[in-house]
Structure formats: structure tokens, C-alpha cells
Amino acid sequence: MRILTFIVLGLVLFSACKKDSPKAPEKVELIAPAKNSECTPVQSDGENSSIVRFNWKAADHTEDYELQVTNLNTGTVQSKNTSSTIETLSLTKGMPFSWVVVSKNSETTTSTSSDSWLFYNPGSEISHVPFPAELTFPVQGSTAFKDVNNEVSLKWSGKDLDDDIESYGIYFSTENPPTTLLKSTDAGVNELKIEVTSDEVYFWKVVTTDEEGNSSVSSISEFKTR
Template sequence: MRILAFMVLGVVLFSGCKKDSPKAPEKVDLIAPAKNSECTPVQSDGDSSSIVRFTWGASDFTESYVLHVTNLTTGTVQSKNTTNTIETLSLTKGTPFSWVVESKNSEITNSTSSDSWLFYNPGSQISHVPFPAELTFPVQGSTAFKDVNGQIELKWSGNDLDDDIESYGVYFSDENPPTTLLRTTDAGVKELTVGVTSNKVYFWKVVTTDAEGNISTSAVSEFKTR
């Protein structure tokens, strides 16, 4: 009986000392600037810039956030560490941007990223450049399975504040960057079937053109076939 009592006591003590595993920071929900919109700056910051306010929801198991804002014209990234859920940055007027928020805590090495939203910081321009197309499938860096005909369907989405996109030029190649124009589609067509070979890496991008002749180019995405 004494042995059994000691065993039960040991189990109780062990259970009492056991620590819960640290929890990863959760993904935040972005609030403003709204997705695919023209933002409303807080104030002007000289002739060429204005102050833009960013707002997102708090996430669980998070100690701090990192706001990343990318100038889609130059590719320049501005980052800001904060414990708040509201921050401001000075951004170039008349320019499209993307923004994303990382959630972090000191117990977990990896951070958790939010969705990426696009917005336009207004300037004196009358016509807006289209947002760069978002390449949605195959997912960047993924392995895609070809169908029985040896084909894969490329899919993307596009937005323009003027709603005057005219065409998408799809560039596709096994070389990076892809320089071969596979096809130009009308604004209403946002998917294209391509022939591929197994166990090969492919690269693709989409160039968007609107009625005013404004052009934007997506990032290059890659995937491997199986």
C-alpha cells in the first residue's frame, strides 16, 4: 500500500510541475486602410508625402507587432515595431502600397503574419495605376499537381480604383525572371491553363494594363510540378 501511495503522490507532483507548451502568437485581423481602397491620410507631410494611420485587431498570445508597409512602385519596405494596434507612417503620395502585420512573443521563435492588403495613398493624380495582380494559384513555393492532360491552371486576381483594367499579360517560364509572354487576356479572364513537365520549377508573373495605359507588374511567383 505504501508503494502505491508513493506512486500516486509522484504522479500528482509530476502533473503539478508540468508546464504548458508556449503558444504561438495568433494572426491579427487588419482593419484600416481597407483592402483595395484609397486611404484617407491623417494629414499632409510636405508636398510629396502624407501621414497614414494603420489599425488592426489585437491577437492572443502576442507581446508585440511589426508593421510592414511596401511601396509597390519602388519595392521599398518600411517597418515599425510596436506594442500598439494603431500606428502611423509617412508615405509617398499618389502611390500604391501593401501592408502586413507580424505578431510576436518572446517564447516563440517564429512570428505569425496577417493577410496582406493593398491600398492607394492619394495624391494629385486623376488616373490610378492598377494594383499589382495577386497570384493566387499555384501558391508561391508550393508543389502543384498537373492534371491528366499534363496541365496546370494559373489563377490571379486584379483590382483598380478606376475599375478600368483592360488586360492581363501572363509571363511564364522555367527561367527566373520569366520573360516569355504566354498570353494576354481580357480583364474578365483571370485564369489560364498551361502545359507543364513533372518535377520542374516554373516562374510566372502578371502585367496589368488599364484603359489609360497605366501598367503594374506582380511579383514573380514560383512553383514545382509533380
């Protein structure tokens, strides 16, 4: 009986001393620059650059944030670490960018990324290049199920500050990168059904072209079929 009492007491003490696992930092909600917009720089930073302010809401269980801004034309990434929810960067004028904020906590190796928003840093340009199309379905790296006609729907969305998108070119292949133009659609079409086979990995991208002949290329997305 005495031994059983010691065992129970030991378990109680162990439970009392055991620390809870650290919670992962939560996802940031972005505020500005607004999604698919032309930003308003704080000030000019010379002939070719301007200072852009970024703002987001604080995330729970987060100590620090990493702001990551990508020039969509060059692929160059600029980043800053901060404990604040406001940060600035000097960016090239007349270029499209994407931005994300990564939440971090020193008590865990887990980090959490925000959504990725696109914006345009204004310059002296008259015509804007369309933002790269956002590939929305199938979700990147997911498994897509064929319908009764052995088809899967590809879905995407596009945005141009001049509102003059003319067409989308859908490239689709079992090879990466996809170089086969499956079909070109007009600006009002954001979905295309394609025939697929089971247990195959497919890659696809969308090239957006506006009425001025400007074009942009989306990221490459992949999915597996069932």
C-alpha cells in the same frame, strides 16, 4: 511497494510542475486602410507625403505588433513596433502600398503575419496605376497536379481604382525570373490553362496594364508539378 509509491508520486509532482508550452501569437485581422482602396490620410506631411493611420484587431497570445508597409513602386519597406492596434506612418503621396502586421510574443520565437492588403495613398495624380495582380493558384511554393490533358490552371485577380484594366500579360518559365510572355488576356480573363511536365519547377508572374498605359508587375510565384 514503497519504491513504486515513490515513483508514482514523483511522476505526479513532475506533471504538476511541468509548464505548458507557450502558445504562438495568432493572426491579426486588418481593418484600415481597406483592401484595394484609396486611403484617407490623417493630414498632409509636406508637399510630397501624408500621414496615414493603420488599424487592426488585437490578436490573442500577442504582446507586440510589427507594422510593415511597402512602397510597391520602389520596394522601400517602412516598419514600426508597437503594443497598440493603431499606428501611423508618413508615406509618399500618389503611390501604391502593401501592408501587413506581424504578431509577436516574447515567450516564443514564433511570429505570425497577417494577410497582405494593398492600398493607394492619394496625391495629385489623375490616373492610378493598377495594383499588382494577386497570384491565387497554384499557391506559392505548392505542388500542382496535372489534369488528364497534362495541364495546370493559373489563376489571378486584379484591381484598379479607375476600373480600367485593359489586359494581363502572363509570363511563364522554368527559369527565374520568367521572361517568356506566355499569353496576353483581356481584363475579363483571370485564368489560363498551360501545359506542363511532371516533376518540374515553374515560375510565373502577371503584368497588369490599364487603358492609360499604366502597368504593374506582380510578385513571382513558383510551383512544382506532379
